[in-house]
Amino acid sequence: MRSGLTQAGGADAGHPPGIEAGQLKPVRAGTRIAPSLGQWTLIVLTGCLALAWLGRWTYVSINDSVREIRQTGLATLLNTQATALSVWIEDRKRNAERWTADPDLVADARRLTQIGARLPASREMLCAPLTQSLAGLRRQPLALTEERVMFNLLDGEGRILASSHFEQCGRSVNEPSFLAALAKAWAGESRFVPPLLERMRIDIAAPPASAPGPVAPTTPLLWMLAPVRDTDGQVIAVLAFGKLSSAQFSTILRVSRPGDTGESYAFDTAARMLSDSRHGSASDSGKSYGFGHRIAPPTDPEFAPPAESEPTRLVQDALASRLVSDRARQSGILLEPYDSYRGVSVIGAWQWMPDYEMGLALEVEAREAYEPLSYLTSAFLLLFFTILVMAALALAASWWLVVLRLREARRVGRYELIRQIGEGGISKVYLARHENMRRPTAVKVLKAYQASDEMLARFEREVQLCSQLSHPNTIEIYDYGRTRSGLIYYAMEFVNGITLAELVQRHGAQPASRVIHILLQVCGALKEAHDHGLVHRDIKPQNIMLSMRGGAFDVVKVLDFGLVKEIDRETTRDLTQYSKVLGTPLYMAPERLRNPSDADARADIYALAATAFHVLSARNIFDASTDHELTYQVLNVAPPRASALVPGVPVELDDLLFRCLAKERDERPASIDIVQEALELLARNERWTPRQSRLWWQAHLGNLVAGMHTREVEPDMVPGSHGPVPREP
Numbered sequence: 001m002r003s004g005l006t007q008a009g010g011a012d013a014g015h016p017p018g019i020e021a022g023q024l025k026p027v028r029a030g031t032r033i034a035p036s037l038g039q040w041t042l043i044v045l046t047g048c049l050a051l052a053w054l055g056r057w058t059y060v061s062i063n064d065s066v067r068e069i070r071q072t073g074l075a076t077l078l079n080t081q082a083t084a085l086s087v088w089i090e091d092r093k094r095n096a097e098r099w100t101a102d103p104d105l106v107a108d109a110r111r112l113t114q115i116g117a118r119l120p121a122s123r124e125m126l127c128a129p130l131t132q133s134l135a136g137l138r139r140q141p142l143a144l145t146e147e148r149v150m151f152n153l154l155d156g157e158g159r160i161l162a163s164s165h166f167e168q169c170g171r172s173v174n175e176p177s178f179l180a181a182l183a184k185a186w187a188g189e190s191r192f193v194p195p196l197l198e199r200m201r202i203d204i205a206a207p208p209a210s211a212p213g214p215v216a217p218t219t220p221l222l223w224m225l226a227p228v229r230d231t232d233g234q235v236i237a238v239l240a241f242g243k244l245s246s247a248q249f250s251t252i253l254r255v256s257r258p259g260d261t262g263e264s265y266a267f268d269t270a271a272r273m274l275s276d277s278r279h280g281s282a283s284d285s286g287k288s289y290g291f292g293h294r295i296a297p298p299t300d301p302e303f304a305p306p307a308e309s310e311p312t313r314l315v316q317d318a319l320a321s322r323l324v325s326d327r328a329r330q331s332g333i334l335l336e337p338y339d340s341y342r343g344v345s346v347i348g349a350w351q352w353m354p355d356y357e358m359g360l361a362l363e364v365e366a367r368e369a370y371e372p373l374s375y376l377t378s379a380f381l382l383l384f385f386t387i388l389v390m391a392a393l394a395l396a397a398s399w400w401l402v403v404l405r406l407r408e409a410r411r412v413g414r415y416e417l418i419r420q421i422g423e424g425g426i427s428k429v430y431l432a433r434h435e436n437m438r439r440p441t442a443v444k445v446l447k448a449y450q451a452s453d454e455m456l457a458r459f460e461r462e463v464q465l466c467s468q469l470s471h472p473n474t475i476e477i478y479d480y481g482r483t484r485s486g487l488i489y490y491a492m493e494f495v496n497g498i499t500l501a502e503l504v505q506r507h508g509a510q511p512a513s514r515v516i517h518i519l520l521q522v523c524g525a526l527k528e529a530h531d532h533g534l535v536h537r538d539i540k541p542q543n544i545m546l547s548m549r550g551g552a553f554d555v556v557k558v559l560d561f562g563l564v565k566e567i568d569r570e571t572t573r574d575l576t577q578y579s580k581v582l583g584t585p586l587y588m589a590p591e592r593l594r595n596p597s598d599a600d601a602r603a604d605i606y607a608l609a610a611t612a613f614h615v616l617s618a619r620n621i622f623d624a625s626t627d628h629e630l631t632y633q634v635l636n637v638a639p640p641r642a643s644a645l646v647p648g649v650p651v652e653l654d655d656l657l658f659r660c661l662a663k664e665r666d667e668r669p670a671s672i673d674i675v676q677e678a679l680e681l682l683a684r685n686e687r688w689t690p691r692q693s694r695l696w697w698q699a700h701l702g703n704l705v706a707g708m709h710t711r712e713v714e715p716d717m718v719p720g721s722h723g724p725v726p727r728e729p
Contacts, residue, residue, distance in 0.1 A: 150242035497547030521556035553693035609660030
């Protein structure tokens with residue numbers, strides 16, 4: 001913001017010490033300075049309610065933040081777990097596919113398939129030692145390892161043609177999920193089968209003592225199925241590898257267990273656990289958890305047998321997502337606590353993996369997940385009541401302080417402040433009244449937080465330079481001094497009227513005769529300033545006001561000498577550094593945009609012509625959406641002719657404005673006197689008479705004219721007065 005004599009509306013967010021406290025409450029005759037007891041009680045109650053609302057908002061915000069952190073953590077950890085598991089499964093499937101491509105294995109599989117086809121009911125011939133040894137399925141690369149403990153060679157019906165465990169040869173698989181995966185493998189697709197107990201997969205009571213490997217009917221194995229293709233690409237058998245689910249499969253799930261109570265596990269379509277549980281056995285209840293355990297909250301066996309109980313809410317959501325085709329909806333997070341399969345309140349995340357027909361779950365006890373909130377609640381309640389007590393004491397103290405400061409701040413020198421009516425970049429303007437003469441006065445006071453040495457010097461220079469000017473079209477300075485706190489102020493005439501910017505905004509383009517009448521008065525004010533070696537540097541429609549003075553209408557007042565510069569003094573440069581980036585680019589001469597401190601009388605002439613163009617046409621000389629574009633146009637684009645936009649503009653006026661808007665200042669009139677003489681010649685033929693002025697004012701601003709003589713001046717009640725006017729950026 002810039003400083004100046006304009007009394008533009010606005011108010012500060014804060015109240016610096018000193019005179020600015022006077023704006024807290026307008027001071028008028030008969031008005032109590034201090035609020036009543038009831039008012040102060042209302043203030044205290046409002047403050048308490050505000051603190052309560054702030055506390056509630058803070059708690060809710062932190063609660064939401066904690067929940068968001070938990071949600072992000074669970075989702076990230078679960079996605080990492082699912083990705084790791086998928087990578088591991090796909091890698092094992094590719095290994096199985098590589099083994100099925102071995103030519104010897106294909107030949108052996110072909111022979112066994114042919115034998116099985118010829119002897120479908122003869123297990124003795126198929127499983128004879130000679131047949132199995134001829135098949136050669138025990139040699140590399142099918143050697144068993146600690147993880148891979150079994151292999152089967154199966155036909156399309158699920159009959160085991162060969163196995164690493166002799167007792168399985170010739171038997172048939174009867175588990176539905178395995179048969180479904182086998183059908184897809186027979187169709188040419190490698191498949192993964194979630195962990196199964198061997199006694200569930202095939203009907204074997206117990207293996208013989210000579211059976212190799214640590215496989216028992218109660219051992220859960222997961223399976224990788226890969227099709228074996230003949231030379232013509234036809235699937236002739238399916239090779240299946242059984243792996244211990246307690247090995248790498250469970251290890252991948254174990255490493256993702258967060259915190260002290262977090263656990264992750266896999267489950268199937270029957271809501272059975274497919275991996276180990278972190279809580280393998282519960283010492284308090286004696287229950288055991290692990291593979292095959294139904295994932296449902298504990299119930300009383302008398303009312304609901306465990307096999308019939310509803311799964312946990314997480315598992316229900318996961319199983320329901322199987323019917324959804326959109327994979328983005330096949331995962332979810334439950335931040336509201338629910339009962340886990342152990343009967344403990346938990347939160348969790350889930351993801352259904354349709355390619356493997358199983359789901360993944362990640363759960364953390366709600367107590368651990370939301371533990372920070374319990375500490376926050378205790379700390380916040382203590383802090384809230386402490387702040388409440390301190391706020392009550394502070395409000396009580398501030399009440400007395402406000403009363404005392406208002407009593408001191410309602411006066412500046414011999415002027416009684418009524419209300420704030422404007423604000424600039426470094427100052428505020430108040431409507432005031434002289435204690436003896438009682439006439440309305442505008443008092444401008446430097447802002448406390450702007451009171452640096454440079455600002456004090458600049459403010460003092462402004463009033464000193466403006467006090468040298470006495471032209472009737474220049475704002476008049478009455479008085480000058482310092483407040484009790486040491487801030488500079490000065491009193492100036494209060495002007496009721498309308499700025500040219502408001503005039504165009506409300507009433508549109510003005511006739512050429514009236515524009516000439518206005519320009520002549522502005523030229524008079526600028527001529528006096530230029531004769532004193534001063535350049536205004538901020539001529540624009542907002543800083544030129546029309547008013548009624550002493551029965552005369554359309555009296556011009558040039559406002560805001562906050563950016564004034566002394567041409568003949570070198571010290572001016574130091575005091576105007578603050579204004580280098582100030583001013584309005586639309587009305588700044590090109591040389592000022594290149595070098596803001598490079599300004600002489602011809603910069604004011606350019607700004608005056610741009611202002612005249614705006615009033616005459618209700619248009620800006622340049623239209624741009626950004627400051628950069630506007631700067632480019634001011635520097636490089638020729639201004640339009642006023643006659644091209646407004647019919648009937650005198651040629652002489654059109655030419656004069658066009659010359660004043662020249663990009664190079666040497667092409668403009670050399671002084672304001674030349675402009676004034678040209679306007680005086682134009683005024684002979686384009687005359688704006690006093691009668692025209694009076695009629696216009698009576699038609700549009702009659703209330704303003706009457707109000708000057710019938711009541712106390714209140715700027716916000718007078719159309720077009722100095723307040724309120726929109727603040728400029």
